[in-house]
Amino acid sequence: MSLQLRQGISVQFQGYPYRVLDVQQGRSVTLMDKTNAYIKEMSFDEANHYFSLGKLKVVEDDGYIFRDDNLPPIPSALPAHLRQSMQRRLQYVMGILSQTDKTSCERTVRPIAQSVAKAIGDKKIPSCPTLYRWCRDYQNNDEDIMSLAPRTQNCGRRHGQINPDVLELFYSVLDRCYLTKHRNKKRHVHQKLVDEIYLENKKRPKEEWLSFLSYGGFCKLIKRVLDPFIEMARRYSERYALRYFRTRDRGPAAFYPLERVEIDHTILDVIIVHPITKEILGRPTVTVAIDRRTRMVCAIYIDLAPPSSVAVILCIKQAVTSKAELLQQYDLSADYIWPVEGRIASFWMDNGPEFHSHFHKQLCGDLKIDLQYCPPGMPWYKAVVERFIGILNTRLIHRLPGTTWSNPEMRANYPSEKLACITLEELRQLVYKWVVVDYHNTRHSELGETPLQCWNRLIEDHPIPPLSNSSKLETQFSLSFHRCISNGRISTKGLIYHHPHLIHMQECAPKNTKFMLRIDPEDVRQAYIYDPTSKALMRLDCITHAIDGHMSWRDYQAMRKSQPIHDTGTDNIAVERVMNDKAALNEEIFQLQEHADQIMRKSKGKKSSRSRKKASVEHLAVPINVNATVIDDADADDWEIESDTLRGDGNV
Structure with missing residues (x-):
């Protein structure tokens, strides 16, 4: 069994999945690794050798339907003029085979062909050898109608005639200048290829000069030899290419209403x-x-x-x-x-x-x-x-x-x-x-x-289950906060709420206990607090002065953000003057504090000298307990313990 490769089919090479990018029968095969977009090129003989060893395998069930004769798998895929030609041939073949088995006898076939031509309005009757060849191909291929399709679409040069040295320069310039992160335009890369060919011709005699590749031929060659995925991965990134060439599936599906x-x-x-x-x-x-x-x-x-x-x-x-x-x-x-x-x-x-x-x-x-x-x-x-x-x-x-x-x-x-x-x-x-x-x-x-x-x-086959009552939903769709009660009130984000029972909840709960506060985002006046003792939600009254009527949470936040820090009626000069006056006032207060500290230190210095004289006279008559703590708020900064008192006479 010979190796049959076609562009686009999937193969396995040494256990790894590849896709065939380009096949030139008898010359070369280009494969792309599906996992990392790595390109592998080999000659057609090497591919046949790997195929005989079992290292190269064609994936049969890959979703592709094709014929070995390089024709479309179904007649409707042919171009319109080729379908008409195939139907014309089929009319002659069916007319001949229905009347005689001697398809090679001209005396028998000629009258039948003339009658068919008259019936279908054909002015040019095919020759007898042509009719014999059509009948033979039709019978040898199990009466497959595609065996009568013209082969003209496979005629001519498929890949053109380009000098191998020019191709080598083309691949080199393509790799160095086009497939880069700089994303050079094709016209600039083509000019680089022309320059490379010009420099190469300067090294050769005139009779061996290489022909220049036109810009149109250059673009066609890029489109033919370069895979779009590799082009995008090299010029942009592999991640970008994987995202662009991802499988366009419809994603997860749903089977009943509100399932997804x-x-x-x-x-x-x-x-x-x-x-x-x-x-x-x-x-x-x-x-x-x-x-x-x-x-x-x-x-x-x-x-x-x-x-x-x-x-x-x-x-x-x-x-x-x-x-x-x-x-x-x-x-x-x-x-x-x-x-x-x-x-x-x-x-x-x-x-x-x-x-x-x-x-x-x-x-x-x-x-x-x-x-x-x-x-x-x-x-x-x-x-x-x-x-x-x-x-x-x-x-x-x-x-x-x-x-x-x-x-x-x-x-x-x-x-x-x-x-x-x-x-x-x-x-x-x-x-x-x-x-x-x-x-x-x-x-x-x-x-x-x-x-x-x-x-x-x-919904007749799959009814939608209802939710709970409206009063419960009102609290479920509220913004939830956890705050402490202070002075019989609870507040958050500048909103203050009150209820007569809040002071009792504050006293009964441990210190710094946080209670759940729920605020309706459509009306901040609607707020509830959860009482863990009675296991109930208690509605609160909003006592914030800025809330006069119906106001949503977003409107309230926007109102808070729109409030200026300084008085909007003052200009920049007045604001600057106020700031300077505030700084001067603070500085004046600090100076007064410093002056008061100096006076206190002077007065305490005089008082401490008098206390030392008094202690020198009376300390022998009063026993001292060094473990006792004496607190005197007035002279807290001048506490002293005399060294003579601590030494004593050894009988303390």
């Missing part, structure tokens, strides 16, 4: 303005949760703040709860429904810090939601939500005034800032309407039906 919900966020391509002043506020951030099986949007939360754990919590809250109140708020409850609610089996997300937060993990653990993080650099694990964000931008956001488009090329001269007129609340209303009216009722190409139809069909 993908969540992600991005910045929308539109500019938001203030509702009153019409001042530009920036581009909003959208957090989306979508069901992979039905393509139903579970939740979509839009805010001007950057991605955070608060946005993730609010998005999850919207995903598992009813959307009836949301639809009623935007006058959609009468005609449309958004039925996605209930317990979610698993969340799939990337490795952003907001998805690793304590709040997020604790909430999903309480709701029994499994968390799955996509491997780094593999966005196709959550391809559905990535695709939905792109659809949201192209179908809706790019049609709104003030859009920034996807890139500067698409934006061109579009005046986004001048045309911006949409507020955040108007954008939310437009997005919710688009999701409920358009997206959920548009046929999905992969599902074959609309997402809403798919959801209604699948």
Whole structure:
């Protein structure tokens, strides 16, 4: 059995997997190691030798279907003009074989060929030897129709005629100048090859000069001999090439609704303005949760703040709860429904810090939601939500005034800032309407039906289990803190809460005990504290003066950050003067303290001299106990023990 190699097939060489990059019959074979992209070249005779020894094996079941005669495996893969020629030959062969077995007899074959030509409208009747050859090939190949296909596509020179010395220079320049991290352009590398050939010709007599390779031939030769993976790995990096040439699979699949919900966020391509002043506020951030099986949007939360754990919590809250109140708020409850609610089996997300937060993990653990993080650099694990964000931008956001488009090329001269007129609340209303009216009722190409139809069909066989009551959910979707009670109040981040029972909890608990405080991220006035004695959550009253009405956690944090350190009514000169006056005041206080210390040291020096004289007269009459501790706050700095007193007379 001879070695049959084709470009693209997989082989095993000495037990390692390789792929055939190039085969020149009778000349050379180029293999690429699939594990490390290492290139191995050998002659065709060496490949046959390794094949006879069993070191080179062709992988049979590799998903390739091909013929040994270098023709396409099926007739429909042939070009149109070759298919017509094959059908013409088949008409003659079938007409001859159906009437006679003497295909080599001209007197018998000629009338049959003339009748076939008249029937099919062929003006040029093939010769009898040609008809005999067609019939013979058809019968010898078990009546395979492909045996009648013309072989003209295999005619001519397949690889051209290039001097081997030019090829050697070509490979050398390719390795030194093209396959490098500098990523030189082909035109510059071709000029280098021309220079190399010119220098080589200067060493040779004129009759042995090498022919120059044109730029078009140079590009064609690169495309023919160089594997795209190797080109990208050498010019960019192996990691970049592996990522680009990865297997385009659809990723993990889901079989019932809410089995796998993908969540992600991005910045929308539109500019938001203030509702009153019409001042530009920036581009909003959208957090989306979508069901992979039905393509139903579970939740979509839009805010001007950057991605955070608060946005993730609010998005999850919207995903598992009813959307009836949301639809009623935007006058959609009468005609449309958004039925996605209930317990979610698993969340799939990337490795952003907001998805690793304590709040997020604790909430999903309480709701029994499994968390799955996509491997780094593999966005196709959550391809559905990535695709939905792109659809949201192209179908809706790019049609709104003030859009920034996807890139500067698409934006061109579009005046986004001048045309911006949409507020955040108007954008939310437009997005919710688009999701409920358009997206959920548009046929999905992969599902074959609309997402809403798919959801209604699948929940009949797999109902979604409901969650607990609303009062319990209100506390579950709260921000959790652990703080100590001080003076009958508990506070965090500048928010102060009070309840008459807090002072009793403080006194009954051990010192420095931290209690769990839960704050509603949508309204910071709604807060609860857990009483470990009664095993209950107790609602607190917010007594912070800055909180007058309904205020979300993000609005409160933004208000705190916007408060200036100095008085905004003073200019830079006034601020600098205040700072200098403060420094002078501190310096004056320090000088007063230093002056007072000097006076005290002088007065204590006089007092200590008088005390020593008095002690010299009376110390013999009073027995001294050296182990006794004498405390005198007034003269604490001048305590002394006389050496004569410590020595005594030996009878102490």
